[in-house]
Amino acid sequence: MPRDSARSEWISYLRVSTHEQAERDLSLPAQRHAVEEYAARHGVKIAREYVEAGCSGTSSKRKAFRKMLEDVLRPNSTVGTVVVHHTSRFTRDSTEARLVKQRLRKExxxxxxxxxxxxEDPIGNLIEGIFECIDQYESEVNGMRTSLAMMESIRQGYFPSSWTPYGFRRVKVEIRPGVARWTLEHQEEETKTVRVLFQLYVAGSGAKSVAIQLNERGLLYRRGRPWSTKRVLHVLDEPAVAGTYYWGRWSTKRKTRSHEAEWVPLPVAPIVTPAVHELAMKLRKQREPSQRPGRPVSPANLLAGIVRCGKCGASYQLETSGKRVRGDRYEYRYYNCSKFCRIGGAVCAGYRIPTHVLDQAVLAHLAGIICTPERAEALGRKAHAASADPDKLRRTWAVLLTGGGPISRSYVLHLVDHVEVRENEIRIVARTAAAPAEEVAKESAAL
Ligand SMILES: [Zn+2]
Structure with missing residues (x-):
């Protein structure tokens, strides 16, 4: 391939994973030395190096790699050659290798x-492709070996992860000189909080209420962060509190829950008694919204996703009062600050506003924007008889808009960027004053 004379520079990309760091021939200095010597043999100096330390070749988080590609692919870049020590340094994903190299070759x-x-011919490409496949194969075999070693270590009673479930801490054990393992032990402060959390939950509080009560008592989550509904549920759902930690519940690469048969159990000292845990799990099942047939999934509300708290900037969400009227429906629904709902008044005082009040206010505002006399006239000519009275049309739209007529949510989203709510103010930020006439016509035609 003819070399672009403007792209004459050579750069290098060096990478070592945490695993490989120990092996001498793969270390960064060894790679640097080999790459520089190679360049010198070709009478070139390496202009710049990109170094990735402690990062796997299958990881998508490789910062230096992405920076390197960004720099090289820039239109006025002078780089024509990227040197690596071994193809496996570039990437251990053979598909990525093909795609990236193809993109580079184009430039x-x-x-x-x-x-x-x-x-640089078909045979060379074939051989390079084979190398890339071997790199990926090696990586997969290594992954399997690591996973087997980890399972064996768990069977011997050691804890394999760096993240510990709430209520526990890792304790280092030296099994042989220079070889360390970890065990999972109680973290005294956290175990106390776990017990209070379970007590509150089995005493009848929902997860949200438990979070608020814990925060009020000053029993905070890790690193002084407040409890949220999600964190409470996380502790409730962690089997380790009842005496068994399971490794491999989640597949990190696929980010999905793995099959129960693949979990590896590690017995630990329980934090709550079996009776309390069993009761909590029973309640958890009953309270789970998806387990309750007949309760409507919260109805699509007109302004969901565009309302913000005027005090803290958090999004607004539906706040249900728990009151049930007419079967299972709430008669009044409210919007409130999601920080207030999840964490409680300590973070943001929030402001509760009935959904219909806010909906009406926004629609009234929109009617004012949309129903200009000119637009009414233009639309009147287009959608109705030329003789239609624009004034009458305008009034009809205003009624439709403010009267809770069938205004589509997408239509509102089209017009409104966001709505800010405080006690004494509803601020509506419209996207545009020039409302799309065609859509107004569509809305009225649908009636
Ligand atoms: Zn707020």
Whole structure:
């Protein structure tokens, strides 16, 4: 391939994963030395190096790699050659390798590997592809070995993860000189809070209420952060509090829950008694909204997602009072600050406003924007008979808009950027004063 004369610079990309850091021939200085020597043999100096330390070749979080691509692919870049020590340094994902190299080749940039010199022809491409497949295969086999070693370590009673469930801490154990393992032990302060959390929950409080009560008592979550509904549910759902930690409940790569048969159990000292835990789990099941047939999923509300708290900036959400009227429906529904709802008054005082009040206020405002006499006239000519009275049309729209007529949510979103709510103020930030006439016509035609 002819080299673009403007792209004459050579750069290097060095990478070492946490695992490989220990191995000498893969260390960063060894890679740097090999790459520089290789460049010197070609009579070139490495202009810049991009270094990735402690990052796996299958990770998508490789900052230096992305920065390198960004710099190289810039239109006025002078880089024509990227040198790596070994193809596996570039990436251990063979699909990524093909795609990225193809993209680079299009810009006149080649990737050279010191250890595997190939030719720039079909045979060279084939061989490079084989190297890339081997890199990926090695990575997968390593992953399997690591996983097997981890399972064995758990069977021996050691804790494999760096993240500990709430209520626990890791304690280092030296099993042989220089070889450390971890066990999972109680974290005294946290276990106290876990017990209070369970007591409140089985005594009848919902997860949200438990979070608020814990915060009020000053029993905070880790690092002084307040409890939220989600954090409370997380503790309730953690099997370790009842005496068994399970490794592999989540597949990190796929970010999905893995099958129960794949979980590896690690017995730990329980924090709550079996009776309390069993009761809490029973309640948890009953209170789970999806477990309650007949309760309507919260009806799509007109302004969801565009209302913000005028005090703290958090989004507004539906705040239900728990009062049931007419079967299972709440007669009044309210919007309130989501911080207030999740964490409580200590973070933001919030402001509760009935949904219909806010909906009406926004619609009335929109009617004012949309129903200009000119637009009414224009639309009157377009959608109705030319003789239609624009004044009458305008009044009809205003009624439709403010009277809670079938205004579509997407239509409101089209017009309103966001709404800010405080005690004494509702601020409506419209996207545009020029409302799309066609959509107004569509709305009125649908009636
Ligand atoms: Zn707020």
């Amino acid at each position: 006149g940039v080649r990737v050279l590997s010191v250890c595997q010199e190939t030719t």
